[in-house]
Amino acid sequence: MPRSKIAGIGMYVPANVVTNQDLTRYMDTSDEWIQERTGIQQRRYAHRTEETTTTMGVEAARIAIERAGITANDIDFIVFATLSPDYYFPGCGVLLQRAMKMKEIGALDVRNQCSGFVYALSVADQFIRSGMYKNILVVGSEKHSFGLDFSTRGRNVSVIFGDGAGAVVLQPTEDTNRGILSTHLHSDGEAAEILAMYNPGTHANHWADKNYASFADAEIGEMFMSHEMIDNAQNFPFMDGPSVFKKAVVKFPEVIVEALQKNGYQPSDLQMLIPHQANLRISQFVQQKLGLRDDQVYNNIQRYGNTTAASVPIALCEAWQEGRIKEGDLVCLAAFGSGFTWASALLRW
Ligand code: UT7
Numbered sequence: 239m240p241r242s243k244i245a246g247i248g249m250y251v252p253a254n255v256v257t258n259q260d261l262t263r264y265m266d267t268s269d270e271w272i273q274e275r276t277g278i279q280q281r282r283y284a285h286r287t288e289e290t291t292t293t294m295g296v297e298a299a300r301i302a303i304e305r306a307g308i309t310a311n312d313i314d315f316i317v318f319a320t321l322s323p324d325y326y327f328p329g330c331g332v333l334l335q336r337a338m339k340m341k342e343i344g345a346l347d348v349r350n351q352c353s354g355f356v357y358a359l360s361v362a363d364q365f366i367r368s369g370m371y372k373n374i375l376v377v378g379s380e381k382h383s384f385g386l387d388f389s390t391r392g393r394n395v396s397v398i399f400g401d402g403a404g405a406v407v408l409q410p411t412e413d414t415n416r417g418i419l420s421t422h423l424h425s426d427g428e429a430a431e432i433l434a435m436y437n438p439g440t441h442a443n444h445w446a447d448k449n450y451a452s453f454a455d456a457e458i459g460e461m462f463m464s465h466e467m468i469d470n471a472q473n474f475p476f477m478d479g480p481s482v483f484k485k486a487v488v489k490f491p492e493v494i495v496e497a498l499q500k501n502g503y504q505p506s507d508l509q510m511l512i513p514h515q516a517n518l519r520i521s522q523f524v525q526q527k528l529g530l531r532d533d534q535v536y537n538n539i540q541r542y543g544n545t546t547a548a549s550v551p552i553a554l555c556e557a558w559q560e561g562r563i564k565e566g567d568l569v570c571l572a573a574f575g576s577g578f579t580w581a582s583a584l585l586r587w
Pocket of ligand 1: 266267268271272275276352393394395397478479480481482483486515516517520544546574575576
């Protein structure tokens, strides 16, 4: 069975830089609070009308495809991960297929939030290993800036997230020393509501006991998106940050060690860990727990914030562009987020 390798990688971030100081114009926050709790100094926001999750994904994909030495016409499957799609449906996969004038290939959308890219990579890896496809485009892209509560009410969420996209082309390789060694996927839906965007959705009155929208008097047709939801800011993401933090610092190390052990390695064997850029404090905790040196962990949340499904491919792309990942290096990708879902991938670059 062939393995899959990353044949090309690309990233795109919008030009518009938004500093912590800029955010103080909209909400009661400070550069000091944001940096101390998250490490974030600035993030990028997409152009309000000209850029979407799909267009940013296309920009990253063009670079990945070119670096793989192929054309958009050669792509035989698309896996697109995002939590901020252009439309509720259809997904961004088909919009990218249209924008890039690709053949009538399959396009799959993955909705696994922060671990979306690692899940998407794992799906693509299985298709390559089975021999079904030869050039799979895997994209992670987010336009968070369009769907955040920029009032003080939403500050614990809105200061964290940023926009951007990353993409890779996966191809089969017969080289037994290269490629994706294994992927590991997990979930625990027990706490699904502690990091979630409830509306619009079909949950109806299910969460009324938690003071979310009550539909007792709703007319038919009012339950998907109501004035009440908008008035109460229930159309924005909700996050119980401290609870997410506590779970993340347990599951990140666990899933990294799982990937290493499966392949007979230990943390000291890693040349590079690319953690999902959730919070610099989480990355530092994981680094310390695994006993990794600074040069074994890549972080760029300081410049881009948390770009959810785009964060792992953006960080991987930058680490590679900066020469911090070289051929033959052992690289681990790991992510944790809403769901909860968490995942890792171990690869030989
Ligand atoms: O990638 C998806 C997965 N997400 C994560 O991994 C996020 C994990 N969680 C976190 O990163 C942290 O919990 C946060 C950065 C979100 C928050 O940091 P925290 O240290 O857990 O703060 P907190 O939520 O406990 O809030 C502490 C205080 C509160 O004020 P009081 O009640 O102590 O007076 C908040 O109202 O900080 C306040 N606060 C803010 N103050 C200034 C919350 N957000 C802000 C803000 N600026 N942006």
